[in-house]
Amino acid sequence: MEPITYTPIGIIHSTNKKPEGTPIQFSGAKNSPGEIEIFPEYIEGLADLDGFSHVILLYHFHLIEKPMLTVKPFMDDCEHGVFATRSPARPNPIGFSIVRITEIRGNLIFIEGVDIVDSTPLLDIKPYVPQFDAVTIEKTGWLENNAHKHTTTKDDGRFLK
Secondary structure, three states, X not given: OOOOOOOOOEEEEEOOOOOOOOEOOHHHOOOOEEXXXXXXXXXXXXXXXXXXXXXXXXXXXXXXXXXXXXXXXXXXXXXXXXXXXXXXXXXXXXXXXXXXXXXXXXXXXXEEOOOOOOOEXXXXXXXXXXXXXXXXXXXXXXXHHXXXXXXOOEOOOOOOO
């Protein structure tokens, strides 16, 4: 298969200047502010986005150099397959977060709930729609006994270059 390449549509700016200390999930970063700078050629795509309170951001984990197939995630002491975790050290280092829009001004989108490192390349924005995106689930695997840690656990830098 031919390689797939993506071109960033913007840059995510945040108060998280390095991975260490950054919340590991957007649910643990409720009041953390940020800003998305959309590149000029993509501004037209922001039309009607102001009608949504929340968006899904897809971005590139730009500080990850080496993908891993097994990882020790932040909320457990055991190794797990990377696809059973939200580790950034993935074969395709793509992250996602759900953030709240507080304002859109020109090519800038002001957001809250930012669990993203400053200067992260933004790949895409999708509106969050609870009727589409919120589902009832039956099981959460190894996280069943660890998910309660999501609001207090911070990145410790274990997946950096």
